[in-house]
Amino acid sequence: MSILIDGKSTAQKCNSILKDSINELVQKGNRHPKLTVIQVGNVPASSLYIRNKMRACERVGILFEHITFEADVTQSELLKTIEQLNHNEIVDGILIQLPLPKHINEDEIISAIAPEKDADGFNPITLGHVMLNTSDIFPGTPKGIVRLLEEYQIPIEGANIVVVGRSNIVGKPVASMLTNKSATVTVCHSKTKNLAEITKRADILIVAIGRANFITKDFVNEKTTIIDVGINKVNDKFCGDVDFENVKDIVHAITPVPGGVGPMTISSLLDNVFKLYTKKIEQ
């Protein structure tokens, strides 16, 4: 068996440190940090994700506010709420649970969140700073991936890293972040030719395409560290984008699904809220 990269325990460790940091600031007389999550409609998956975020916040001492709208809310109502939250001094982070209903312009909504409250790190301004290496707020999953690699001391500088998937929330920002950390990064996707040939050369392979068990043993080498971002449901069981059972013993290290990147994503969200909070209370 290769090294199993345990996202759950790493996240717990990060969260425990975060809890202490928050506690220390509160003991000094500061208010608690606060995250406000906006939900539109009641998609069950979204409700589940929000509940997980709420519990995580509560555990570390971040106040959690959950604002809900009916699925037929208008663009302007949402924008008005965000505008109010942007000006609400005791709200440190704002998060819009995605996806939004089709009639809502998602880009405009995400861009409306003030960068100094951008808990998810999806605002174009935040992402521009991510590209420029001038941000300390990062989208949760990419940030979680980098923290996992660092925790397990997988060398990033000079590493040949292949990212499969070019989404705005995982593939593109993680590629930027790792380039800034001096990895040699290749971004692959559905139009990539000879994918296996490219992934086989990877020191680190990050997969975020949402296709169950897509990466088989033909895509890896024995030195590869695999970060599996996929969460797919097959026969009522969750699995990643990597054929874990057949790959796990022939690579250097691998994240399981669940228990890999998932917990790190939430932990990184909490850390974003904390960073936004400390900047505000230091003002």
Place this chain on the structure above:
Amino acid sequence: MSILIDGKSTAQKCNSILKDSINELVQKGNRHPKLTVIQVGNVPASSLYIRNKMRACERVGILFEHITFEADVTQSELLKTIEQLNHNEIVDGILIQLPLPKHINEDEIISAIAPEKDADGFNPITLGHVMLNTSDIFPGTPKGIVRLLEEYQIPIEGANIVVVGRSNIVGKPVASMLTNKSATVTVCHSKTKNLAEITKRADILIVAIGRANFITKDFVNEKTTIIDVGINKVNDKFCGDVDFENVKDIVHAITPVPGGVGPMTISSLLDNVFKLYTKKIEQ
């Protein structure tokens, strides 16, 4: 001899089309577009670049304003001027000639330019949108590179593109743009191991590192299209990052230096100003 990618004539062609478009709008009673360039100090290279931009603007019918400051101008004076220009209705594009003196916070100055007047495409908001594929304004050199590839019908989708250099103004944005155009992009830099091995696999090789004649024939294959962004001065002659003389006959296509990417960068700047202008007059 391989295909010589002629940036000069391509830029002239683009500029000629642009001139007609501007002329048409002016004939309809619209004002001319206007670019304002801010120069701090009098670095000779900057003065030369600005003169080139001025001439290019004049040729296509873009009004050109040149604001100069002494090298000891303060941050707040610069910010004040940018703020005024942001609110000046007849200024369509603002450009800060870089580099700025050491005592000036360049990031803050660039970020102060309103995105709707960001002629250079260096503002973090613009770059965030570039990453997200929601921008129609792009930094000049990356945009010039893409236009050259398109003009010469070098396939981008599915191509294996290697970018050497990860600067904020060339390497990182061009990688994002080409990923969004469905190329498989690898970004290499000073920490990359086995560089020649990686570049040799490239269908398209974009080099922007500022090291004269660095890319020799050991770095290419016979199918490679080379885009050489470097402008280096050796023995009073300009040369690129690619050893042009020894490489030109053994690759598929190559840009010369000068006369390759350079003219396309200015042409793309003009096009940015035009795009910003049309959005304003359409309001």
